[in-house]
Amino acid sequence: MEELSFYKNIRWDDLCDQSFLVMVLESMYDALVVVDSTGLIVYVNPAYTRELNVKSSKVVGKRMKDIAPESIVLKVLETGMPEIGVQSRIIKLGIDVIVNSTPIFKDGKLTGVVSVFRNITTIRNLSEQLEKMKDYQDYLQEQLLKRALPEEFKGIIGNNTKFRSMLTRAMLAARSEITILIQGETGTGKDLIANAVHNASKRKKNPFIEINCAAIPENLLESELFGYEGGAFTGAKKGGKPGKIELADKGTLFLDEIGDMSIVLQSKLLRALQEKRIERIGGIDSIKVDIRLIAATNQNLETLIQENKFRKDLFYRLNVFSIETIPLRERRDDIPILSYYFLKKFSEEENKKCKLSENVLNKFMEYNWPGNIRELMNIVEAAVVTCNSRFIELRHLPAYFTAAISMHRTKKQNESFRLDSCTMKVEKECIMNALKESNNNKSKAIKMLCISRSAFYEKLKKYQIA
Ligand SMILES: Nc1ncnc2c1ncn2[C@@H]1O[C@H](COP(=O)(O)OP(=O)(O)OP(=O)(O)O)[C@@H](O)[C@H]1O
Ligand SMILES: [Mg+2]
Known part of the structure; x- marks a missing residue:
């Protein structure tokens, strides 16, 4: 008994089989302490010394409040109430434990407390590590989201998968200096993307200069792009004028509708891009320019090349990084989100509280949107302006839109008629085959076709079969 960690004054007389009970306590996996x-502290079992890595002599016979003043045991002694599943830390030992501490009553009198606990330091460490990993994961996710959606791209609405991957490409390109060619139908957001790319780029504090090659008469476009010196031509400003390329120095030049540029000007532009220098019209000196170029077009440049309307070498010079915007009809799943986005925007502007009726949204889903997002935006804006009820209904939409929808329906119905005529063809063929097979015996043919006699004669008449 001496080697056992019993306090010498303990009375074991009451125990029927002392050695057996001791064996049980000593074999326990969980640490046990009795006060x-x-x-x-009158007893600790071997699991206690093992788990807490302390010798029993260091604790047995000591007061709990001296060893672990924070111990839950002291609370149980005070209240006489059990404390179950309490997680706590033995500060002196730096160990985390989970404790079940219960009072021992004898003849209704509190005679001590028995506490069973398990060292959860490893688990706690693991869970702390897990927590940290989770925080890190959250952080990474946040970073990823930030990367996925830089502030400058936030006004670009759409969740369609193809659209999102197009945006990701644009975002990646924004971080570099790469020349971008944006191709896509009208109203699909080419301008919007060009702006976002510039604003998310290193050049964002420098100018973003836009020039629409289709909007400027051909003879003026050259001087708009390259600028001119004073007296270069009649009507030229006295002191000359810098061109857009020069103005875009250190910033971004956005050449919109590049497909509309004349072949002659294309050559001049290509030279300027290759040499990174320009000469003003009528000027002698060349001016060094540092520009990032984004070009856009809603024309098919490959077709223009084949038609000799676009220089192949310029195309390659521009198409270093290509972005293709997606027509709205190919991302119909984005129609609701875009509609609600514009509805909110224009309702706020108009100080109205309009909602889209389900019918209208269904029609939006059906329509082909040749003008893409610009068209949707304009339709919603006009609907908000004209709407005088709670819901935007079909009557608030432009006549051309509702006409297009009903035409679309008729076309669809026509298609179904065509299907009908296919069925008729098959039916006629079946009857002819049956007649052939039965050597023109009509009764036999009727049986083979499994139709009524009257239906058979009706069909003979219909298909003009003799
Ligand atoms: N994904 C989008 N989210 C929100 N607004 C958009 C989105 N795409 C386009 N828009 C809006 O639609 C309108 C047309 O877009 P944008 O001018 O960029 O199109 P585009 O492709 O340049 O057309 P075009 O070829 O006619 O010049 C703009 O007002 C733009 O803000
Ligand atoms: Mg545009």
């Missing part, structure tokens, strides 16, 4: 009514 008497005064808080004196």
Whole structure:
């Protein structure tokens, strides 16, 4: 008994089989500590010394409040109430434990407390590590989201997968200096993307200069792009004028509708891009320019090349990084989100509280949107302006839109008629085959076709079969 960690004054007389009970306690996996009514530690089992890595002699006979003043055992001694599943830390030992601490009553009197606990330091460490990993994961996710959606791209609405991957490409390109060619139908957001790319690029504090090659008469476009010196031509400003390329120095030049540029000007532009220098019209000196170029077009440049309307070498010079915007009809799943986005925008502007009726949204889903997002935006804006009820209904939409929808329907119905005529063809063929097979015996043919006699004669008449 001496080697056992019993306090010498403990009375074991009451135990029927002392050695057996001791064996049980000593074999326990969980650590066990017993204090008497005064808080004196009277017993610890081997699991205790193993788990807490302390010798029993260091604790047995000591007061709990001296060893672990934070111990839950002291609370149980005070209240006489059990404390179950309490997680706590033995500060002196730097160990985390989970404790079940219960009072021992004898003849209704509190005589001590028995506490069973498990060292959860490893689990706690693991869970702390897990927490940290989770925080890190959250952080990474946040970073990823930030990367996925830089502030400058936030006004670009759409969740369609193809659209999102197009945006990701644009975002990646924004971080570099790469020349971008944006191709896509009218109203699909080419301008919007060009702006976002510039604003998300290193050049964002420098100018973003836009020039629409289709909007400027051909003879003026050259001087708009390259500028001119004073007296270069009649009507030229006295002191000359810098061109857009020069103005875009250190910034971004956005050449919109590049497909509309004349072949002659294309050559001049290509030279300027290759040499990174320009000469003003009528000027002698060449001016060094540092521009990032974004070009856009809604024309098919490959077709223009084949028609000798676009220089192949310029195309390659521009198409270093290509972005293709997606027509709205190919991302119909984005129609609701875009509609609600514009509805909110224009309702706020108009100080109205309009909602889209389901019928209208269904029609939006059906329509082909040749003008893409610009068209949707304009339709919603006009609907908000004209709407005088709670819901935007079909009557608030432009006549051309509702006409297009009903034409679309008729076309669809026509298609179904065509299907009908296919069925008729097959039916006629079946009857002819049956007649052939039965050597023109009509009764036999009727049986083979499994139709009524009257239906058979009706069909003979219909298909003009003799
Ligand atoms: N994904 C989008 N989210 C929100 N607004 C958009 C989106 N795409 C386009 N828009 C809006 O639609 C309108 C047309 O877009 P944008 O001018 O960029 O199209 P585009 O492709 O340049 O057309 P065009 O070929 O006619 O010049 C703009 O007002 C733009 O803000
Ligand atoms: Mg545009």
